[in-house]
Amino acid sequence: MTVPARSRAAEGAGAPAGPPAAPAGGRARPAFLRGRSWLPWLFLAPGLLLATVFKFYPMVEGFRLSLFEVQPFLGNIWVGLDNYATVLTDPRFQSAIGHTVILAVGQTAGGLIVGFALALLLEGQARSLWFLRTAVFLPVVTALAVVGEIWRLLYFPTEGGFLNSLLGAVGVGPMPFLDSPDSALWSVMAVGIWVLGPYNMVIILAGLTGVDRNLYEAAAVDGASIGQRLLHITLPALRPALAIVLTLSAIRGLRIFTEVYVLTGGGPSGSTEVWMTRVFSLGFERNDIGVASAASVLLLIATMLLTLGVQYATRRKAAS
Amino acid sequence: MRGSPRATGTMAMLSTAALLGLTACSGGGGGDDSGPLEVWSRSAPDPAKTYEKVFAAFTEKTGVKVDYKPVMEFDQQLQTRAGSKDLPDVLINDSGSLGNYQSQGLLTPIEPGDIKGNEDIADSDWKGSVGVDGKTYGIPFSRQAFGTFVNKEWREKLGKDVPETWADLEELATAFAKDDPDGNGKDDTYGMVVPGSTENGYLGWWASSYLWQGGGDIVADTGDGTFESAVASPENEKTVEWIRTQFCTKGNVQPGALTATTSNAPFFPEGTAGIYLTGPYVMAEYDKKLGKEKYEVIPTPAGPGGATTLAEGENIYFGAGSGKEADKKQLAEFLISPEGQEIAMTGTSQPVVRLPVNTGLDAAEVRKDDRWKVFQDSYENDAKAFPSAINFTPVRQGLAEGLNAVMADCDSDIPAALDELDTAINDELESQDVLK
Structure with a gap:
C-alpha cells in the first residue's frame, strides 16, 4: 500500500502539476530592459500588430456582421439577434451540432487512447525508435486535404478497395x-x-520524459504490477500533458472541417454534416454571411466555454 | 551570438515600421472613366490563355486596353470588391448567377437594342438574361447543353445498340457492370458515373436533366417575376424512383457516388465506367486520356417526357457603378461578333465559348468536329436552363440534399421526401421574395 503515497509525493515533487509557482525572483533582467519600460512593447509590437490585423479585427468584424443581413454592395441591414435565432432553430444546424459533438468526443477519446498507447510503445532513446516515431508522426505533417483524398481511396466501397x-x-x-x-x-x-x-503522442512523450524513473523502480521493488504503475505513477505525472491534449483535441474536434469536406462533403444524406461545413456552405455557397457569422460566433463561444471547463476541471483536480 | 541591445532595438523598430507600411497599403480605386477596362472571368489558367487571345484581338481592333483577371474563387473575390464598392467593369460568369448578382445590386441593366449584333443572338437566349424586374442584365456569350457519353468500345464488344430510351440506358448500364466489358475477368466495371455529392449541389445539377426527361420540373415560372416549387409531382416520383433503382442496383452507378463530385469521379476517362451525362467541355480531356475513338457522344436517351438536357452558359455582365459605358459596350459587341466568338471557340488551349451564341456560327463547322452537332442539336431543340432570374444556387443545393437522402436509403418514402423538398424550395423562394 505504499504506492499511492509515493505517487502523491511524486506529484508534488517531480511534476509541475500544481498552480504555477511564483516566478523565480533571483534572475536579474538585462540592464537595457530595466530603464526603458517601453522596449518590451516594441518587441511585442510586430506580433500584436499581426494579431490585431489578422485575428482580433476579423473577430470583432465577424461579431458585428452576425447582427446584420449582409449585402456588401447595397448596404447591410440591422437584424439584431435574428441570425442567431435562425441558426439555433434550423434543424440542419441542430443535426450538425449532434454530429460535431459525436465527432469531437469520439476523436478526443480515440486520439487520447491511441496517442497514449503510441507514446508508451515508442518511448526511449534507441535510434530505431526515433525512426519509428518519425514514421508514426507523418499523418500530422501531411496536409489534411491530401489525407482526405488518400482515405477516400482506402475506403473505396467495393471488394477492390484497399x-x-x-x-x-x-x-x-x-x-x-x-x-x-x-x-x-x-x-x-x-x-x-x-x-x-x-499528434497527441508527441505531447505525451514530452510529458513522459518528466516522470522520475526512480519511482518506477521503487514501485517495482514494492511489487506493483504494470497496471498499478501506469495508474498511480504515469497518469498522475502526465496530468498537465493530458490537460493540453484534451483541450487541443476538443477544440480541434469542434472546428473539424477539412476531413469532412474532402471525405464526404457532408453527405451521404447529411449524415456527416458538421458545424463548420454548414457555416461554409451558408457563407460561401449561399452568400448568407450574416447567418454564417452568427454560427461562427456561437462556435467561438462554445469553444471558449469548453476550454475554460477543461482548464477549471484539471486545475481543481490538481489542487485537490 | 547575441546582437548588441541597440542593434536589436533598431531591428524591432524597423520591422514594426515595415509592418505598418504593409498594412497601410491598400488597392487603388476604380470607377473612373479612364484607364483600361477591368475584366474578370471565372477561369483556370488554361482557358484564361484563350481569353487573353480574345482580348488582345479586341485591343488591336479598337485600341481599348483590357486589364484581364482570371479569378478562380470568383464569387468570394467579387463579394470583397462589392464591400469596397469598386466592382470590375465587366464580369464573365455563369448565366445562372444573374439572379444572385442582380438581387445584390451588382449589375447595370442592359438595353439589348443598343448592342450592335444583338439580332444575331437567339431570342430565347436573350429571354434567359432577364431579371425578376423585367430588365435585361446579361449579354449571352457562350452556351452548352449536356450530352450522354458512352464507352463505344465496350458497347460494341457487348453487341449492344446505341441506347434510345431510359430502358435501353438502364440495360446498357447493367451490362457494363455485369458482363465484364473490359475483359479482364474481374468485377471492376460500372455503368453510369454520377457526381452524387451534395457539395455545390452536384446531385441536383446532374439529376435535373432526368427530372425534365421524366416530364417533371423543379421550379415553375408563374409569370410576373414569381415562381413556385414544382418538385412534388407524380412524374418526379417516377423519375426519382428510376434514379434510385440505378443507385440501388449494384454496379449501375459507380461506387461511392453519394459523396462523389466531378473531380473525384474520374471513372469514365479512366475506363472503369461507361456512361456519363455531362457537358461538352470534358471532350478535350477525354480525347487525351481515354482516346477519341474509344467513346461516343450520343443524343440523350429519352425518358417518358422527352430527351431534355440541362443547358448552361456564360454571360457578359456590366459591374454596377463602374463607368466606361462606351468601352464596355464595345467589348461586349466584339465578344458576341463572329470574329470574337471564333477566337474564343478555337485555339490550342481550352475554348471558352462552347456553343456560339451567334446564330451565324455552327460549332461543328468551326471546330471541324461532328460531335459538337449533338450538343448543338440538343441545345437548340431540347435543352432547358435553370431559371436565371432567381438565385437558383440554394434551390439546387436543396434539391441535391433532398435527392441524396432518397438515394442513400433504398426503402425511402419518395412522395414524402418530395413533399418535404417542395416545402423547402418554396421557403427559399419566399426568402427571396419571388414566391407566387
Missing part, C-alpha cells in the same frame, strides 16, 4: 464506409483519430 480487400482476406465485407449514412460518420472519425493520435 481496406475492403484486407477485410475480404479475413472474410468480412465489403463495407460501404463513407457510402452509407450508417457508417460514414464513424469512418470520418477513424481518419480523425489516425491524424490526432500521433
Whole structure:
C-alpha cells in the first residue's frame, strides 16, 4: 500500500502539476530592459500588430456582421439577434451540432487512447525508435486535404478497395464506409483519430520524459504490477500533458472541417454534416454571411466555454 | 551570438515600421472613366490563355486596353470588391448567377437594342438574361447543353445498340457492370458515373436533366417575376424512383457516388465506367486520356417526357457603378461578333465559348468536329436552363440534399421526401421574395 503515497509525493515533487509557482525572483533582467519600460512593447509590437490585423479585427468584424443581413454592395441591414435565432432553430444546424459533438468526443477519446498507447510503445532513446516515431508522426505533417483524398481511396466501397480487400482476406465485407449514412460518420472519425493520435503522442512523450524513473523502480521493488504503475505513477505525472491534449483535441474536434469536406462533403444524406461545413456552405455557397457569422460566433463561444471547463476541471483536480 | 541591445532595438523598430507600411497599403480605386477596362472571368489558367487571345484581338481592333483577371474563387473575390464598392467593369460568369448578382445590386441593366449584333443572338437566349424586374442584365456569350457519353468500345464488344430510351440506358448500364466489358475477368466495371455529392449541389445539377426527361420540373415560372416549387409531382416520383433503382442496383452507378463530385469521379476517362451525362467541355480531356475513338457522344436517351438536357452558359455582365459605358459596350459587341466568338471557340488551349451564341456560327463547322452537332442539336431543340432570374444556387443545393437522402436509403418514402423538398424550395423562394 505504499504506492499511492509515493505517487502523491511524486506529484508534488517531480511534476509541475500544481498552480504555477511564483516566478523565480533571483534572475536579474538585462540592464537595457530595466530603464526603458517601453522596449518590451516594441518587441511585442510586430506580433500584436499581426494579431490585431489578422485575428482580433476579423473577430470583432465577424461579431458585428452576425447582427446584420449582409449585402456588401447595397448596404447591410440591422437584424439584431435574428441570425442567431435562425441558426439555433434550423434543424440542419441542430443535426450538425449532434454530429460535431459525436465527432469531437469520439476523436478526443480515440486520439487520447491511441496517442497514449503510441507514446508508451515508442518511448526511449534507441535510434530505431526515433525512426519509428518519425514514421508514426507523418499523418500530422501531411496536409489534411491530401489525407482526405488518400482515405477516400482506402475506403473505396467495393471488394477492390484497399481496406475492403484486407477485410475480404479475413472474410468480412465489403463495407460501404463513407457510402452509407450508417457508417460514414464513424469512418470520418477513424481518419480523425489516425491524424490526432500521433499528434497527441508527441505531447505525451514530452510529458513522459518528466516522470522520475526512480519511482518506477521503487514501485517495482514494492511489487506493483504494470497496471498499478501506469495508474498511480504515469497518469498522475502526465496530468498537465493530458490537460493540453484534451483541450487541443476538443477544440480541434469542434472546428473539424477539412476531413469532412474532402471525405464526404457532408453527405451521404447529411449524415456527416458538421458545424463548420454548414457555416461554409451558408457563407460561401449561399452568400448568407450574416447567418454564417452568427454560427461562427456561437462556435467561438462554445469553444471558449469548453476550454475554460477543461482548464477549471484539471486545475481543481490538481489542487485537490 | 547575441546582437548588441541597440542593434536589436533598431531591428524591432524597423520591422514594426515595415509592418505598418504593409498594412497601410491598400488597392487603388476604380470607377473612373479612364484607364483600361477591368475584366474578370471565372477561369483556370488554361482557358484564361484563350481569353487573353480574345482580348488582345479586341485591343488591336479598337485600341481599348483590357486589364484581364482570371479569378478562380470568383464569387468570394467579387463579394470583397462589392464591400469596397469598386466592382470590375465587366464580369464573365455563369448565366445562372444573374439572379444572385442582380438581387445584390451588382449589375447595370442592359438595353439589348443598343448592342450592335444583338439580332444575331437567339431570342430565347436573350429571354434567359432577364431579371425578376423585367430588365435585361446579361449579354449571352457562350452556351452548352449536356450530352450522354458512352464507352463505344465496350458497347460494341457487348453487341449492344446505341441506347434510345431510359430502358435501353438502364440495360446498357447493367451490362457494363455485369458482363465484364473490359475483359479482364474481374468485377471492376460500372455503368453510369454520377457526381452524387451534395457539395455545390452536384446531385441536383446532374439529376435535373432526368427530372425534365421524366416530364417533371423543379421550379415553375408563374409569370410576373414569381415562381413556385414544382418538385412534388407524380412524374418526379417516377423519375426519382428510376434514379434510385440505378443507385440501388449494384454496379449501375459507380461506387461511392453519394459523396462523389466531378473531380473525384474520374471513372469514365479512366475506363472503369461507361456512361456519363455531362457537358461538352470534358471532350478535350477525354480525347487525351481515354482516346477519341474509344467513346461516343450520343443524343440523350429519352425518358417518358422527352430527351431534355440541362443547358448552361456564360454571360457578359456590366459591374454596377463602374463607368466606361462606351468601352464596355464595345467589348461586349466584339465578344458576341463572329470574329470574337471564333477566337474564343478555337485555339490550342481550352475554348471558352462552347456553343456560339451567334446564330451565324455552327460549332461543328468551326471546330471541324461532328460531335459538337449533338450538343448543338440538343441545345437548340431540347435543352432547358435553370431559371436565371432567381438565385437558383440554394434551390439546387436543396434539391441535391433532398435527392441524396432518397438515394442513400433504398426503402425511402419518395412522395414524402418530395413533399418535404417542395416545402423547402418554396421557403427559399419566399426568402427571396419571388414566391407566387
